Amino acid sequence: MTSENQPRHSQSELPCVLSLKLPPSFLTFGDHFFDSPKFQYLKAYESPLPLPQFLQAHAQSVQAILASGAAPVTAETIRLLPRLGLVVTTSQGLNHIDLSECHRRGIAVAGAGTLYSADCADYVVGLLIDVLRKISAGNRYVKQGLWPSQGDYPLGYKLGGKRVGIVGLGSIGTEVARRLDAFGCSISYNSRSKKSLVPYTFYPNVLELAANSDVLIICCALTDETHHLINKEVLSALGSDGVIINIARGPIIDEKELVRRLVKGEIRGAGLDVFEHEPAVPAELFALDNVVMSPHCAVRTWGSFEDLRKIVIGNFEAFFSNEPLLTPVALDHLPHLSR
C-alpha cells in the first residue's frame, strides 16, 4: 500500500548522524530540536553500551557527528568511524574536537560561524560595565536592604576614555571593538597578524597590548598556543588598575595567578564567563564585589539557539546532498595544522 503521506525514505534508509551526548539546548527545546526529515540520529547517550562498543556496532553507519562543548570528538572516536565525513559542533570554540585528526582524515568540520558573535560582544560590554560601574554589587546592596541604613554606594569607574585591548580580533573581537568605540573607548588589539582594514592599534604581542591597556578582553580561540597566554607577566603589565574580561575559554588565563591577584587587590576587577575547570569556580572569588562571574552564558540567548538550529540542520542537509556546507571551518588555515 502506498500513500502520498508515506515518507520518501524509511527511517532505516536515512543517513546517520552520531549524537554523542544530549546537547545542552535539548534541555530547553526538547529532543527533536535538531531533527530533520533528511537524516536520523544515532544517540550514543541512549545506549547502554560503552561508547567504544557503541561506535564499533555502528561503524559502517555513521557519516557525521553532532558535537558540542560537552561532547568532545577525540582521535579515538574518529578512528572508530571509517565513513565519518563531517563533524558539526554547536559551540563557538573548537577545542573539544581533534582538528588534527579531522584534517589528516579529510573530515570536514562545521562550527557556529559568526552566529554567536553579536551576543558574545553584547555580553562582554555587559560584564565590563558591570565591573566598572559595580552593577551586580549594587543590585545585591539594594536587595539586601542596605541602602537606607548604609547610604550612598561607592563610586564606580568611567568607561569613556578607557584604553581597551582586545586579544583576538576575530568576529567576536571585531563586534566588541565596534560597540566600545561608541562608548568613547580607544581600541587596540593583538592578533596573529595585523589586519589591514582595521582602524585600531595593533600590538604584535599580548604583553605590549596589556602594558598599553586599562581593560583586556579575551576573545581568542583556545589552542596549544593560547593556553595560559594570560600569565603572570601579562597580568603584571596590565597593572593594578586593570580590568580583565574573559568570554573565550577559561584555560587561556592562568586562573590561579588571576585569583591570587584579585584576592590581593593587585588588579581592579574581572568579568569572567568561563573558567579553567568549569563548572568548578574558585571559591576565593565568591566574596569579591569587583569580580562578576557568569555560568558560561555569553552565547546563551533564545535568538541564538533558534539560529543555531537552522545552521546545524542546514550543514548536515548540505553534506548529505553534496552541497557546500553553510559554516565550514577552514582547517587548512588553522595555524597549528597548516605546517
Added chain:
Amino acid sequence: MTSENQPRHSQSELPCVLSLKLPPSFLTFGDHFFDSPKFQYLKAYESPLPLPQFLQAHAQSVQAILASGAAPVTAETIRLLPRLGLVVTTSQGLNHIDLSECHRRGIAVAGAGTLYSADCADYVVGLLIDVLRKISAGNRYVKQGLWPSQGDYPLGYKLGGKRVGIVGLGSIGTEVARRLDAFGCSISYNSRSKKSLVPYTFYPNVLELAANSDVLIICCALTDETHHLINKEVLSALGSDGVIINIARGPIIDEKELVRRLVKGEIRGAGLDVFEHEPAVPAELFALDNVVMSPHCAVRTWGSFEDLRKIVIGNFEAFFSNEPLLTPVALDHLPHLSR
C-alpha cells in the same frame, strides 16, 4: 605687617555661598572638595540653629547656594535670602529646586550640564544588558555555588534587533541612542517636540512609543507633567515581553503599578537606578532575578565627580566675577515656566 603670602581678601571679605547640606561627594572627597580662594561657604549643616533662623542671621550675606538632590532649595529658603543671585546644583535633575521662584526673582540656576550624560548612558546600557542577559542573577548563581549542581543557566534575550523607545531625547537620551545603535537596536523616542536633525523615529506621545517598543528607557526630567507619566496604560502598551529602564527619577513611573506587574510577570524585567521613595525600595522586588536595582549610581564615577568639581567652582567664580556661567539652565525655555 604685610607679606606676599597674605591672602588678597581676608576670609570675611569673600562673597558667601550657602551650603545647605553636606553634599554626598564630600564623604568621598573631603569637606574642601568644592573650595575656592574666591568665595567662602556658609555651612547651614554645621550650625545648631534651625534653618530659618540660620538663613535670617545670614540673609544679607548669602549671594549664592550650593544645592544637591539631597538639599532642596524651596520657595521659603529663597524668600529669606534677598541678595540671592545664583543656585548651583551638583545633580543632573532640577526637581529639588523651586525653579518658578528662581525665575520670578531672576535668580540664575546652573546645573551639571552634560557632565553626567555619558556615564548615565553607559549605565543604561549596563542595566539593559544585565536585565536581558541575566548578568547579576548569573553572578549570584555562580557565587552561591549553584552551577556545578544545578547546571546550565536559563537562556537570556538578545539585545540586537530590539526596538528601543527613549522617553526624553535630551543629552542623556541622545548618548543612549548612539550607544544602542552600535548594538543593532532600532531607536525611537518621545520628546516635547520632534528633533529635526535626528535619524530616529519620533512618537508624539509615550503611549504610542511604548506600543512600538520592546524596551522603554526613561531619560526625561521629573516635572509636574512627567510625574507618573509611565502609568498603567503605558505599561500595558509596552506589554508582557517589555523591559523598562529608569535612570531619571523614580516618580516618573507609577512604581506601585510597575511592582504589581513585575510580581505578576506582566512585564519581562526592569533595570531601576531610581525609586519613588528612595532610598526606600519595594521589598517585593528583592527576590526577582529579572529586576536589577542600583542605589542611584548612574552618575557616580570618580571621573564625573572630578569634572563636577571644576564645573561647580567655575560657575560660582564666574558669577562673582560677573562672567557668563559655565552651565546655565535656561529657565525661560522650561515649558512649565514659560507661559
